[in-house]
Amino acid sequence: MDQQKKNEIFEHAKAWVLEAGERIKSNIDSPRSIETKSNPNDLVTEMDQETEQFFAKKINETYPDHYLLGEEGFGDEIEDHGGTVWIVDPIDGTMNFVHQKRNFAISVGVYYDGVGEIGLIYNVMEGTLYTAKRGEGAYKNEEKLPRLDEKRPLSQSILALNTSWLIPENPHVDHKGMEDLVKKLRSTRSYGSAALEFAFVAEGLLDGYLTMTLMPWDYAAGSVIVREVGGIVTRADREELDLLNKTTVLASRSNIHEEISKDYVRLKK
Numbered sequence: 001m002d003q004q005k006k007n008e009i010f011e012h013a014k015a016w017v018l019e020a021g022e023r024i025k026s027n028i029d030s031p032r033s034i035e036t037k038s039n040p041n042d043l044v045t046e047m048d049q050e051t052e053q054f055f056a057k058k059i060n061e062t063y064p065d066h067y068l069l070g071e072e073g074f075g076d077e078i079e080d081h082g083g084t085v086w087i088v089d090p091i092d093g094t095m096n097f098v099h100q101k102r103n104f105a106i107s108v109g110v111y112y113d114g115v116g117e118i119g120l121i122y123n124v125m126e127g128t129l130y131t132a133k134r135g136e137g138a139y140k141n142e143e144k145l146p147r148l149d150e151k152r153p154l155s156q157s158i159l160a161l162n163t164s165w166l167i168p169e170n171p172h173v174d175h176k177g178m179e180d181l182v183k184k185l186r187s188t189r190s191y192g193s194a195a196l197e198f199a200f201v202a203e204g205l206l207d208g209y210l211t212m213t214l215m216p217w218d219y220a221a222g223s224v225i226v227r228e229v230g231g232i233v234t235r236a237d238r239e240e241l242d243l244l245n246k247t248t249v250l251a252s253r254s255n256i257h258e259e260i261s262k263d264y265v266r267l268k269k
Helices: 003-026 046-062 094-099 175-184 194-203 216-227 254-263
Strands: 034-036 043-045 067-070 084-092 105-112 115-123 128-133 138-140 158-161 187-189 208-214 232-234 247-252
Touching: 003 046, 003 084, 003 105, 003 115, 003 128, 043 046, 043 094, 046 067, 046 084, 067 216, 084 094, 084 194, 084 216, 105 194, 105 216, 115 194, 115 216, 128 194, 128 216, 158 175, 158 194, 194 208, 194 216, 194 247, 208 254, 216 232, 216 247, 232 254, 247 254
Parallel strands: 067 084, 158 187, 158 208
Antiparallel strands: 034 043, 084 105, 105 115, 115 128, 128 138, 208 247, 232 247
């Protein structure tokens, strides 16, 4: 992507994310219309839908030749990685949004021919914006984030991990390997927002994030940001991410990435 064009897109994306965040904050105490999608815990509100519609309108008006891949269905049918694609999660952490009125984020990744060029994650209620442009480092608000520690061992690490993967009946990963991983780690965390977990990895508050089921809009922005501070982002089996389908994801400091995947993650399929 041309540098001048990338800078222009970044400035638009940043302005739209902040504007969308203000809209959400100003309506945070309004009565909610809450529905479920794939299961009773997969929530969607009118604010998710209105926020994605906001991005769809802005992108279509400003960049009619760009595409939108969004969680709530207001984007385009994307069948390949060609062109410029905005990958948007209007509210990542909808359950937190509904129950806590915090710990959720707006996530926007901009990809060109399948390569992540721009990532923005906005922790709305904290007013914290994480950003990155490929090859230019990552930032928390206006402060550049340092590269991640590449020496601290796995035994001294904190990993974001959904404890449902420890249940023997889970369909995705061998639970014994996950149990051994938890025993090896210093501790685990679960924030209920993939975007925030990526942001915390980039900031160095977490050493890694491992999940068995994630959609492109959950990781598109975060993967750009984590890679800009020296982290590694792949599928849990160390293969390349699939930008069009649900996938496993492992994002971490470089020195523990292979150890987690090779020694502890045994996928069932």
